[in-house]
Amino acid sequence: MKQIIFLILGLLSFSAYADLKVFATVPEWGALAKEIGGKHVDVFTATGGLQDPHHVEAKPSLIARARNADLIVATGAELEIGWLPVVVRDSGNSRVQPGQSGYFEAATSVRMLEVPTRLDRADGDVHAGGNPHVQTDPRNFLRIGESLSVRLAQLDSANAAEYQSNFKSFAERWKAAIGKWEAAAAPLRGIHVVTQHKAFPYLYDWLGLVEVGTLEPKPGVEPSVSYLGQLMTELEAKKPRMVIRAAWNSPRPAAWFAEHAHIPVAVLPFTVGGDDQSKDLIGLFDDTVNLLVRAAK
Amino acid sequence: MKPFHTNVIAALFGTSLFVPSLSQAEIDPDLKALREEIAQMKQAYEQRINALELRLVQAEAKAAAGPATAQQAIVQQTQPAATQSNSFNPEVSMILAGSYNNLKQDPNAYQITGFIPTQGDVGPGTRGFSLGESELTLSANVDPDWRGVAIASLAPSGGVVMENAYFQRIGLGNGLSFKGGRFFSGIGYMNEQHAHAWDFADAPLVYKAFLGNQIADDGLQLKWLAPTDTYLEFGAEAGRGRSFPGADNNKNGVSQVALFAHLGDDVGVSNAWRIGLSLLSSAPNNRGYQDANSSGTTVSNSFSGKSRLWIADGIWKWAPDGNSTVTNFKLQGEYFRRREDGRLASESVDCGGTCADSFDSNQDGWYLQGVYQFMPHWRFGLRHDGLGYGTVNIGLVNSGVLTAADFPVLAAHDPKRDTAMLDYSPSEFTRFRLQWAHDNSGVGAADKQVFLQYLFNLGAHGAHQF
Numbered sequence: 208m209k210q211i212i213f214l215i216l217g218l219l220s221f222s223a224y225a226d227l228k229v230f231a232t233v234p235e236w237g238a239l240a241k242e243i244g245g246k247h248v249d250v251f252t253a254t255g256g257l258q259d260p261h262h263v264e265a266k267p268s269l270i271a272r273a274r275n276a277d278l279i280v281a282t283g284a285e286l287e288i289g290w291l292p293v294v295v296r297d298s299g300n301s302r303v304q305p306g307q308s309g310y311f312e313a314a315t316s317v318r319m320l321e322v323p324t325r326l327d328r329a330d331g332d333v334h335a336g337g338n339p340h341v342q343t344d345p346r347n348f349l350r351i352g353e354s355l356s357v358r359l360a361q362l363d364s365a366n367a368a369e370y371q372s373n374f375k376s377f378a379e380r381w382k383a384a385i386g387k388w389e390a391a392a393a394p395l396r397g398i399h400v401v402t403q404h405k406a407f408p409y410l411y412d413w414l415g416l417v418e419v420g421t422l423e424p425k426p427g428v429e430p431s432v433s434y435l436g437q438l439m440t441e442l443e444a445k446k447p448r449m450v451i452r453a454a455w456n457s458p459r460p461a462a463w464f465a466e467h468a469h470i471p472v473a474v475l476p477f478t479v480g481g482d483d484q485s486k487d488l489i490g491l492f493d494d495t496v497n498l499l500v501r502a503a504k
Numbered sequence: 505m506k507p508f509h510t511n512v513i514a515a516l517f518g519t520s521l522f523v524p525s526l527s528q529a530e531i532d533p534d535l536k537a538l539r540e541e542i543a544q545m546k547q548a549y550e551q552r553i554n555a556l557e558l559r560l561v562q563a564e565a566k567a568a569a570g571p572a573t574a575q576q577a578i579v580q581q582t583q584p585a586a587t588q589s590n591s592f593n594p595e596v597s598m599i600l601a602g603s604y605n606n607l608k609q610d611p612n613a614y615q616i617t618g619f620i621p622t623q624g625d626v627g628p629g630t631r632g633f634s635l636g637e638s639e640l641t642l643s644a645n646v647d648p649d650w651r652g653v654a655i656a657s658l659a660p661s662g663g664v665v666m667e668n669a670y671f672q673r674i675g676l677g678n679g680l681s682f683k684g685g686r687f688f689s690g691i692g693y694m695n696e697q698h699a700h701a702w703d704f705a706d707a708p709l710v711y712k713a714f715l716g717n718q719i720a721d722d723g724l725q726l727k728w729l730a731p732t733d734t735y736l737e738f739g740a741e742a743g744r745g746r747s748f749p750g751a752d753n754n755k756n757g758v759s760q761v762a763l764f765a766h767l768g769d770d771v772g773v774s775n776a777w778r779i780g781l782s783l784l785s786s787a788p789n790n791r792g793y794q795d796a797n798s799s800g801t802t803v804s805n806s807f808s809g810k811s812r813l814w815i816a817d818g819i820w821k822w823a824p825d826g827n828s829t830v831t832n833f834k835l836q837g838e839y840f841r842r843r844e845d846g847r848l849a850s851e852s853v854d855c856g857g858t859c860a861d862s863f864d865s866n867q868d869g870w871y872l873q874g875v876y877q878f879m880p881h882w883r884f885g886l887r888h889d890g891l892g893y894g895t896v897n898i899g900l901v902n903s904g905v906l907t908a909a910d911f912p913v914l915a916a917h918d919p920k921r922d923t924a925m926l927d928y929s930p931s932e933f934t935r936f937r938l939q940w941a942h943d944n945s946g947v948g949a950a951d952k953q954v955f956l957q958y959l960f961n962l963g964a965h966g967a968h969q970f
Binding site for chain 1: 648651672674675676677678679680681727728729730731732733734735736737766767768769770773776777778821825826827828829830880881930931932933965967968969970
């Protein structure tokens with residue numbers, strides 16, 4: 208009997224004690240929450256680095272974690288629209304409902320790009336709030352990190368000073384790193400690139416890359432071979448230097464285009480865990496810049 | 505603007521502070537300090553005004569530059585509200601469904617032999633082109649505590665059926681959630697899903713035979729999610745039992761109760777699973793169905809008594825690295841067992857127009873299906889259905905009042921069906937499906953069914969359940 212009880216307790220293992228339980232929808236916010244929360248947060252990340260953030264399922268494990276969370280850190284701008292509302296509703300957790308202090312959206316702290324002036328599904332999978340992939344510009348982490356540190360302090364006032372100082376130390380390291388990345392990426396300014404899915408406007412805005420075309424005819428719509436061929440002819444004059452795709456994109460369209468246009472493919476990690484080098488936030492941008500510079504050579 | 509402000513400030517300070525100190529000769533140190541302070545304040549104000557003016561100029565310049573960035577505007581969001589799935593309130597969406605059906609057997613003669621008919625529309629549909637049910641959904645947060653959902657099903661022949669209409673208490677806390685109105689019961693795995701989210705064009709035989717496709721009672725539901733990292737949920741429902749396996753009893757109180765428990769978790773990043781156990785208990789009174797007696801005339805029969813249905817369900821989903829966009833696989837199965845105990849009445853002329861005796865049955869069924877997405881947008885699936893006749897004791901037959909031939913629908917038969925499907929979803933909002941089935945639901949020749957189905961989702965992007 209005793210063994211059975213232990214077995215059940217083990218199966219239902221309550222997670223280790225921490226001041227705040229944070230539920231991050233994507234790895235980048237999980238990593239940022241760890242930087243700022245330090246030892247006072249227990250971070251659960253809902254998705255992996257190789258997962259298409261648009262297509263996540265409201266898995267039982269996610270509902271169970273949201274049930275006990277003190278704070279949900281989401282991207283917002285409709286990125287998680289296909290699963291997070293179900294998870295939050297089914298969690299039976301009053302603290303993390305939208306509108307409560309336990310619900311945080313990163314996109315509200317930054318300047319949004321590609322906000323559509325018309326909303327029509329004929330334009331593909333568009334997001335009313337603008338392009339949600341804000342984490343590809345490291346400068347956004349400073350703004351989001353600041354808002355997050357304020358929110359953490361609000362939820363856990365006993366450790367407010369620590370969240371503040373953690374953010375300060377992160378911001379210092381981060382600013383230095385941005386300087387380093389910008390210097391390394393200087394040769395990339397102005398070069399023409401083709402993107403598979405419109406996932407990098409913030410990265411291009413930061414480094415000055417020029418997107419001359421996208422392989423997807425509309426966001427979220429898989430291109431056909433005939434479309435790719437036509438696109439290649441159209442883009443010939445623009446002389447794109449590389450094709451860029453995120454690690455979670457289907458590999459075929461970029462591979463086809465690269466092979467036929469004789470240009471390299473840069474498979475960018477997109478988030479923490481997107482490839483072996485992107486173990487943390489610094490690694491993510493070290494690797495992104497490195498891959499771009501290498502492909503541009 | 506700047507001179508005006510400075511003057512006003514100077515004048516204000518001038519009147520209140522300088523006036524009493526007209527005598528120049530005796531400038532005491534206090535006054536001197538005060539003057540310095542005022543000078544500092546003046547300077548500070550001027551700096552702030554300058555900064556404000558600079559910001560104004562920048563804002564004007566930004567506003568002027570705005571229209572130049574055409575289609576894709578860049579906006580500065582200072583404090584926007586949390587984004588909603590639709591800027592309209594409430595969210596509106598509509599499902600358009602239809603199919604072309606090629607059915608070897610007459611669909612009007614469809615029956616699941618051996619099982620008391622559910623009175624639900626469980627047949628394979630109409631031959632040729634036909635419009636399916638169009639589903640109109642409205643949902644919104646009512647206020648910070650409540651959410652309302654209404655789903656109306658518009659039948660192709662005309663008429664509207666209220667499929668779901670319920671309120672939900674959001675954020676009750678402590679893992680509790682509460683629902684009331686008409687809603688799909690949480691029993692089993694597929695019952696809570698809407699038909700357009702199913703992986704095949706029709707429901708498994710167990711759902712057709714034991715629930716009349718799907719059960720949506722009028723009542724209340726309370727769910728509790730355990731505070732554990734493993735998903736463990738318990739639910740209870742109380743309802744009127746308005747449809748099969750219940751019957752509208754014209755009775756106060758609760759006529760149908762459902763209980764369920766779900767357990768689920770992940771295995772690594774690539775696998776997720778959920779298993780469940782449910783019980784649906786009803787006490788139907790005069791639950792009628794039509795049959796034909798031995799001479800072929802239609803007879804009305806009815807059952808009164810207790811009906812208990814147990815369901816064990818399981819689902820396993822696999823997606824490499826958790827990324828379901830390119831390839832993924834889903835294995836799903838459910839086992840149903842039902843026991844009914846009570847009286848069966850017949851209006852057959854062979855027993856003088858009314859007779860009744862004991863009735864009990866113990867029957868089961870199951871299905872297992874696998875759906876594989878082998879490349880983006882394309883999926884292939886197989887399903888096997890089986891029902892077990894088990895034991896059926898008809899008192900009227902045992903006592904010799906009527907014969908087994910007077911209950912042809914309850915003739916001993918183990919229905920079976922095999923189904924294959926291929927579907928293509930060019931976007932999240934569109935699906936085309938080709939389905940083929942070899943159906944032995946009834947005694948006699950098997951039906952060969954081909955369905956070519958379309959599903960379109962207009963409007964708000966609904967989030968799907970696991």
